[in-house]
Amino acid sequence: MKYILAVLVDNRPGVLTHVAGLISRRAFNIESIAAGYTEEPDVTRINIVVSVDDEIELEQVVNQLNKLIDVIKIVNLTRIDSIQRELVMIKVKANPATRSDIINVVEIFRAKIVDVNRETMVIELTGEQSKIDALCEVLADYEIIEIARTGAIALSRGPIPAKSL
Amino acid sequence: MKINGAQAVIESLRNEDVDVVFGYPGGAVLTLYDALYKSEFPHILTKHEQGAVHAADGYARATGKVGVCFATSGPGGTNLITGIATANMDSIPLVCITGQVGTPLIGKDSFQEADMCGITTPITKHNYLVKKVAELPRVLKEAFYIARTGRPGPVVIDIAKDVFAAELAYVYPDTVNLKGYTGKFTGESCEIDAVLEVLKNARKPVIFVGGGVTLSDTAEYLQKIVMQTGIPVVSSLMGLGCIPATYAANLGMLGMHGTYAANIATMECDALIGIGVRFDDRVTGIVEEFAPLAKIVQFDIDAAEINKNIRVDYKVIGDLRWSMPELAAKLAATKTDLKAQYGQWHDYVIAMNKETPLSYNKEAACIMPQQVIEVVSKLTDDDTIVVTDVGQHQMWTAQFYQFLKSRSFLTSGGLGTMGYGLPAAIGAKLAKPETTVILFSGDGSIMMNCQELATAADYGINVKVIVMNNHVLGMVSQWQRMFYGERYSQSKLNGKTDYVKLAEAMGVHGLRVTEPEKLEEVLKQALAIDGPVLVDVLLPEVEDVLPMVPAGGRLDQMVLGASKE
Structure with missing residues (x-):
């Protein structure tokens, strides 16, 4: 099972080392990590997608992360009504023969072409991980040159922020 | 009050009621040691940084107070690692203050530079790198608070060399303000x-x-x-x-x-x-x-x-x-x-x-290890602190010493650190000068930090070191005997080291006992001497710690001791 956790941490030097060190030390299975500033200047939000066998293992991940002094709060956004998004940029080979096919695919996925030249295109898509996986799969037919993904971030629906949940 | 960073560290130790620091000076902490000198802060100079951190650990275990040690940057800091990991596994409150190279030199692979925060992250409760002198009072306050509250543990404060020399208006905070941590743990x-x-x-x-x-x-x-x-x-x-x-x-x-x-x-x-x-x-x-x-x-x-x-x-x-x-x-x-x-x-x-009690066969011709523990247990009072190293002697101590009080048994449980015992015993004795402190060690373990015999001698720290000398790495050879077809790979010591002479060379009184009839007498003699003593007790090579549940076995599937076989 995959879960997405919003980990609110004190924005201090060394905090990413502490989080990464813990994940490595406890041998947790992490699918992605995305960190960034928040509405509060001294708080960083780390979005972690963790892959675990069962709820007890998930509880271990949450409890161990919670022990870090810099961690202020952890919210499991999988458990509540929330929106998950990831951004991907894909550089794909696109010659005059394949270009229109690729544009079709891009339209079907409601993706965007953000760069184009005689040989390649860069396609941008924001969406849930499964949608991004699907686009990557389809584009594989046209020879993907490189992929950059941000890792998932998530936000709860409704007015209440994670810090108050 | 304007003081420099080094003086701020010493002042903060005073504010935290620290009565002694264990440590070893070096380039990055010269200013800190200068402040220590000027303020005449009590300090024990061990012979190795590993000795300092284990001594601070022994001090902490004996008292429940936070143990404090100092080390310089690079190798000074990395020599603390085993001790920090030992304390972390057993949840022992420590504050380890290390010097770091000056802020402009950090990250340049400078002389004696090591990333202490990176290295110690998986083995500390928390750690800090201090690059601004103004942060020092807050960081020290937090470090002591974090080390001793909740589930205790070691905290490392890595301080850049120039921070020690920089001046600040020193005010020690009364409270800590940590968003993600509370020292209060009342449950439901x-x-x-x-x-x-x-x-x-x-x-x-x-x-x-x-x-x-x-x-x-x-x-x-x-x-x-x-x-x-x-x-x-x-x-x-x-x-x-x-x-x-x-x-x-x-x-x-x-x-x-x-x-x-x-x-x-x-x-x-x-x-x-x-x-x-x-x-x-x-x-x-x-x-x-x-x-x-x-x-x-x-x-x-x-x-x-x-x-x-x-x-x-x-x-x-x-x-x-x-x-x-x-x-x-x-x-x-x-x-x-x-x-x-x-x-x-x-x-x-x-x-x-x-x-089906714990048992062993007494021999007329040689001293049995369990017997040594029993005799010492009989000869010492209720308040005695017993320290061990790691291996067979540690398990025999756990089995045969009659422990009556908590904090009377100091041993590296989680990490199982050979070489822990002697410095920890020194720390415990300094913490409880009126208490008898006994160290049971092995001929393997004692050599891992035997240099600290010199520390015990130099400061007249009255610890009784009992070397359970069986000429083998006992626990390793027991496993080799039981599970590796008696192939004693690298576990026979058969060394030429004379432990009595070793003790005496370091300034510690040395005694030896080989015969069972003399055991009690020699141990009594050791206890009566006012000052550190090492007793070399010669034991048979082959003796297993029993009962034993083989690793991964069920608790009721034990190999039993002497009387049941």
Whole structure:
């Protein structure tokens, strides 16, 4: 099972080392990590997608992360009504023969072409991980040159922020 | 008041009631040592940084106070690593202050530079790199608070060299302000009520005591609970001493080298009440078959310990200083006569323990290791602090020394650090100068930090070092004997080292005993000498620590000791 956790941490030097060190030390299975500033200047939000066998293992991940002094709060956004998004940029080979096919695919996925030249295109898509996986799969037919993904971030629906949940 | 960073560190130590620092100077901490010199702050110069950190650990274990050590940047800091990991595994409160290269040099692979925060992240409760002098008072306040509150642990403060020299307007904060950490750990009373119900429904309960009881100094409440209910007690290595060994239903240590009765009682009980334990693999054997008939209850301050190794049925998360008095009070108020309810079980386990006690065969021609522990146990008083290194002698000490009080047994349990003992004994003796401090070590372990004999001699630190000399790495050779077809790969020492001469060369009194009839006399002599003594006790090469549950085995599948074979 995959879960997405919003980990609110004190924005201090060394905090990413502490989080990464813990994940490595406890041998947790992490699918992605995305960190960034928040509405509060001294708080960083780390979005972690963790892959675990069962709820007890998930509880271990949450409890161990919670022990870090810099961690202020952890919210499991999988458990509540929330929106998950990831951004991907894909550089794909696109010659005059394949270009229109690729544009079709891009339209079907409601993706965007953000760069184009005689040989390649860069396609941008924001969406849930499964949608991004699907686009990557389809584009594989046209020879993907490189992929950059941000890792998932998530936000709860409704007015209440994670810090108050 | 304008002072420099180094003086701020010393002032902060004063504010935290630190009475001694263990350490070793070097380039990056010259300014710190200058401030120490000017303020005449008490400091013990060990011979190696590893000695300093283990001594601070021994000091902390003996007192419950935070142990403090200093080291310089690079190799000074990295020499602390084993000691920090040792303290982390056993939840010992330490503050380790290391010098770092100057801020402009950080990250340039400068001379004697090592990334202490990176290195110590997985083995500390928390760590800091201080690059601005203004942060020092806050960081020191937080470090001591974090080290000693909650589940204690080591904190590293890495301070850049120029920060020690920079000036600040020093004000030591009264409080800490940490958004993600609180030192308060009062839990939910309803969780204790649930445990009460478990106990009311139980017929064959066992209390399993661990290091958490020692760390929280709650042994008196536990003793009250045990006396009142007659619940039999088993203990982890770290819990020894919390319930006196003389109490009849104290079955001693359980696990790999646990007693027969402790292991069988654990397998047969219908309720296992774990208090400050983490169900280590040396305790549980195969986890799927650990205490198979029992409702398992876990009291712990650390929520992450619940369901980490063993799936428990009930949990009480919170400081034992909250939960133990409350459980004791609720048990006292209960109308059920639990003592009568458990009476049959209580008598059964005591009989089992009497029938299959720890045992060994005495020999006329040589001194047996277990005998050494028994004699020392007899010769020393109730307050004695016993320290060990790691290996066979450690297990024999756990089995045969009659521990009567908590904080009387200092040993590296989780990490199993050879070389821990001598410096830890030095730290303990400095913490409790009126108390007899005995170190049981092996001829393997003692050599891992034997340089600290010189520290004991230089400062006249009266520790009694008993080297259990069997000319082998005992535990390694026992495993090789049992599981590797007696191929004694690199475990025979057969060295030319004369431990008596080694002691004397360092300025420590050296004694040797080879015959069983002389054992008591020589040990008495060692105890009577005013000052540090090393006693080289010659033992047979082949002797196993028994009972033994082979790694990954079930607790009731033990290889038993002498009398049963």
